[in-house]
Amino acid sequence: MDSLTKKIREIASNILKEGKVEMVIGFTQGTIPMTSKPYMARTPEQTENFIWDRHCTLNLANYITGRKEKIGIIAKGCDSRNIVNHIVENKISRDQLYIIGVPCTGMADKHNPDELRDNCATCTHRNPVIFDIMAAEPVEEQKLDDPFADVKAIEAMDKDAKWGHFQDLLSNCVRCYACRNACPLCYCPTCFVDESAPQWVGKGQNKTDIQTFHFLRAFHCAGRCTDCGACEAACPMDIHVRAFTRKLNKDALDLFGWEAGLDMTKRPPLDTFNPDDPNDFIK
Amino acid sequence: MKVIKIDKTEWTGGIDKSRAKYLLFGPVKDKDVQNNERYIFKQLSADQFPDMEASDTVLSPKGTVFPQTEKMLQVSLDPSVPDHHIMKRVDTDYSPRAVIGIRPFDAKALTLVNLNFDTKDYRDPYWCDAYQATTFVGLAVNKPSQFDFSTSMGSSPFGEEGLDVLLVDNGSEFLAKVITDKGQSFLDAAGFNKSADESSAQKIEELKAAAEKAVAAKVGTDNLTKRTILELHEAPFWNDIAFAYINCGTCTFVCPTCWCFDIQDETKGKSSTRFRNWDSCMFPLFTLHGSGHNPRGEKVQRVRQRFMHKLKYFLDKYDKGTMCVGCGRCVQSCPVNIDIREVCNIMNNYEPKK
Numbered sequence: 001m002d003s004l005t006k007k008i009r010e011i012a013s014n015i016l017k018e019g020k021v022e023m024v025i026g027f028t029q030g031t032i033p034m035t036s037k038p039y040m041a042r043t044p045e046q047t048e049n050f051i052w053d054r055h056c057t058l059n060l061a062n063y064i065t066g067r068k069e070k071i072g073i074i075a076k077g078c079d080s081r082n083i084v085n086h087i088v089e090n091k092i093s094r095d096q097l098y099i100i101g102v103p104c105t106g107m108a109d110k111h112n113p114d115e116l117r118d119n120c121a122t123c124t125h126r127n128p129v130i131f132d133i134m135a136a137e138p139v140e141e142q143k144l145d146d147p148f149a150d151v152k153a154i155e156a157m158d159k160d161a162k163w164g165h166f167q168d169l170l171s172n173c174v175r176c177y178a179c180r181n182a183c184p185l186c187y188c189p190t191c192f193v194d195e196s197a198p199q200w201v202g203k204g205q206n207k208t209d210i211q212t213f214h215f216l217r218a219f220h221c222a223g224r225c226t227d228c229g230a231c232e233a234a235c236p237m238d239i240h241v242r243a244f245t246r247k248l249n250k251d252a253l254d255l256f257g258w259e260a261g262l263d264m265t266k267r268p269p270l271d272t273f274n275p276d277d278p279n280d281f282i283k
Numbered sequence: 284m285k286v287i288k289i290d291k292t293e294w295t296g297g298i299d300k301s302r303a304k305y306l307l308f309g310p311v312k313d314k315d316v317q318n319n320e321r322y323i324f325k326q327l328s329a330d331q332f333p334d335m336e337a338s339d340t341v342l343s344p345k346g347t348v349f350p351q352t353e354k355m356l357q358v359s360l361d362p363s364v365p366d367h368h369i370m371k372r373v374d375t376d377y378s379p380r381a382v383i384g385i386r387p388f389d390a391k392a393l394t395l396v397n398l399n400f401d402t403k404d405y406r407d408p409y410w411c412d413a414y415q416a417t418t419f420v421g422l423a424v425n426k427p428s429q430f431d432f433s434t435s436m437g438s439s440p441f442g443e444e445g446l447d448v449l450l451v452d453n454g455s456e457f458l459a460k461v462i463t464d465k466g467q468s469f470l471d472a473a474g475f476n477k478s479a480d481e482s483s484a485q486k487i488e489e490l491k492a493a494a495e496k497a498v499a500a501k502v503g504t505d506n507l508t509k510r511t512i513l514e515l516h517e518a519p520f521w522n523d524i525a526f527a528y529i530n531c532g533t534c535t536f537v538c539p540t541c542w543c544f545d546i547q548d549e550t551k552g553k554s555s556t557r558f559r560n561w562d563s564c565m566f567p568l569f570t571l572h573g574s575g576h577n578p579r580g581e582k583v584q585r586v587r588q589r590f591m592h593k594l595k596y597f598l599d600k601y602d603k604g605t606m607c608v609g610c611g612r613c614v615q616s617c618p619v620n621i622d623i624r625e626v627c628n629i630m631n632n633y634e635p636k637k
Contacts, residue, residue, distance in 0.1 A: 030620040030622075031614070031620060031622040031624070031625055032429065032430070032614065032615070032620070032622075033429075035620050036620070037527050037619055037620040037621075038526065038527040038619055039526070039527070040526050058618070058619065062529065063526075111319040168314070171314070172313065172314070172323075174342065174351065174536050175532075176531050176532040176533045176536050176563070177530075177531050177532060177566075178529070178531035178532075178533045178618050180531075181529040181530045181531040182529055182531070182618055182619075194566075194567075194568045196568070196571075202547070202549055203545065203547050203560050204352035204547065204549070204558060204560050205350075205351050205352040205560070206352070233618065234529070234531065234533075234618030234619075235618075236341055236533045236536075236537060236616035236618070237341065238319050238321065
C-alpha cells in the first residue's frame with residue numbers, strides 16, 4: 001500500500017478514536033479504474049477505505065460547507081486554500097476542523113493519465129497552507145517562468161477572435177451545473193440561475209443564457225478561486241471553464257497582489273476596501 | 284429473418300441516396316476538446332456521414348427525438364393580429380428521419396420513454412410525432428465498453444427492441460437484419476438490397492455471443508420486485524450513497540431514459556414562445572413548490588428518488604423491467620462516481636430487518 005494512504009488511514013483512525021472529530025472526509029477508491037470518490041468515515045474501521053492517489057481530483061472543501069460537526073478533512077494544497085476561504089467567509093469555523101494536510105505532487109489528467117492535469121502543472125501551492133497534522137514532509141513548490149501564459153494568449157486576441165474563442169468554449173455546455181456544484185465557492189443557497197421570482201436567466205439551450213451563467217459564475221469567483229480544477233474534473237463535456245476564472249485570478253494578482261485562500265486574516269479583495277485600490281472611481 | 288448484405292464500399296453511396304427521403308441523424312466527431320476524442324449524435328449535414336467507428340457518445344441519442352430545448356407553442360401578443368393571445372402549436376418538421384448507428388441499448392431506452400409519452404389516456408404530441416417519424420437503424424456493439432452492463436438490464440449489445448434495422452459490422456461488410464417494415468423501407472431508399480447468404484445468420488449469432496460474453500459488469504435485479512416500496516425507501520443505505528452527491532444533473536442529462544422536462548415561457552416584444560427543457564430530479568429546483576416548500580429539500584431524498592424511480596417505481600408500474608438499460612453513461616460521467624451498478628446491487632441485496 002502507498003505510504004501516504006497508510007499514513008492518512010492511521011491519522012484518521014486515531015483522531016476518530018481519540019474523539020477529536022465525529023467524521024473524517026477523504027477519498028475512497030472509485031468503482032472504475034483511475035477514479036476516486038469523496039468518502040466520509042465515521043468509525044475507525046471505515047478509515048480503511050481511504051485512499052490517496054493521482055486521481056483525487058475533486059475539492060473536499062465542497063463537503064464541509066455549513067456542517068455543524070467536528071470534522072477531520074484530508075486536504076491537499078488547493079483543498080486547504082478553499083478551507084481558508086470557507087473560514088474567512090464563515091462557512092465553517094476553524095475550531096470545527098482537524099485538517100490532515102497532504103503534500104501534493106499534482107493530479108492526473110482525466111484523459112491522459114500519464115500527464116499532470118492542466119491546473120496542477122501551473123500550481124505553486126502544492127503544500128497545504130493550513131493543517132493540524134501533515135501526512136508527509138512538504139514537497140518542493142514549482143517555480144514557473146510564466147504561470148499565466150494561457151491567459152496572455154487569450155488577452156492578445158483581438159475583440160472578435162476573443163469573443164469567438166469564448167463562444168466556442170461554451171458551445172457544448174448542457175447546463176448540468178456540475179462545474180458549479182463541484183466548486184467549493186458555489187455555495188449560494190439559491191444560485192442566480194435557479195432564481196424563479198424573478199427569473200434572471202432563461203432556462204433553455206440558448207447561447208446567451210448559457211454564456212450568462214458561465215460569465216457571471218466566473219465573476220462570482222473573482223478573488224476567491226484557487227484554480228483547484230474541480231469544475232473541469234466534474235464537467236462531463238470537457239469544457240475548459242477555467243479559462244474564465246484564470247483570467248480573473250491573473251487580474252486579482254496583477255491588481256491586488258492577491259492569491260486566494262492563503263491567509264485566514266484577510267478578506268478577499270472584492271470584499272473589502274483599500275486606500276491603495278488601483279481603480280480611481282473608488283477613491 | 285431477412286438479412287441484407289451491405290458492402291462497406293457501397294455504404295456512403297447508399298447513405299447519400301437515402302437523404303432524398305430521410306433526414307439523417309448519426310454519431311459524428313465533436314470538436315476536439317481538451318485532447319479528448321468524443322462523439323455526439325446530431326442531424327447530419329448534406330456532406331456528413333454517420334461515423335460507424337465512433338465510440339459511445341457522452342450524451343445518449345434521446346435528443347434526436349426529444350431535444351434538450353423544444354418549442355411547443357407560440358402566440359402573438361399583438362392585439363391587431365387575428366388570433367392574438369391564442370397559443371398555437373409550433374410548425375415543426377416531422378418528415379421521415381433515420382437515426383443511424385444508434386446502439387441497441389439506446390433504442391430499447393427510447394421504447395421505455397415511449398411508455399411514458401404515449402399512453403392510453405395521454406399522447407405527448409411532440410414526442411410521438413418525432414418518435415413515429417423516425418426509423419432506427421442500429422449498430423450492434425461488437426466490443427462493449429467497460430461501462431456497458433446492458434445484459435443485466437434487459438438489453439444486449441445485439442438487442443433488437445426498438446430498432447427497425449440492426450446493422451452488424453462484419454469486417455468489410457455490414458449485415459443488416461431487417462426487423463420492421465419501416466426498416467425495410469429505409470434499406471430500399473438507400474438501395475441496399477443484396478440478400479446475405481445463409482451463413483450470415485450464423486455469423487451474427489457468433490458475434491452476438493462473443494459480445495454478450497464480453498460485457499463484464501453484472502448487476503442483480505431479481506429481488507427488486509419482491510421488496511416493497513417502503514422497505515427500499517426506508518432502507519438505511521441512502522445516506523451513504525448520497526454523501527458524495529453534489530446536486531448536478533449530469534446523470535439525468537446523459538441518460539437515455541430520463542424523460543423529465545420543465546416548461547418555460549419566453550416573451551420578446553409581441554411574440555411569446557412556450558418551450559420545454561430537459562429537467563433533472565437531481566436539481567433542488569425540480570420539486571420546489573410555489574410556496575417555498577421543497578418536498579425533496581435534502582440531497583438524500585433526491586438521490587433516492589432517482590434510483591427508486593429507475594429501479595423500483597417504474598418496474599412496479601409498467602412491469603417492463605428497470606428504467607435503466609445499462610448503457611453505463613452515468614457511470615462514466617458522474618463527477619463523484621455514484622455508480623448505478625453498485626446502487627442497484629445494494630438495493631437488490633437488501634434484506635430488511637424483521
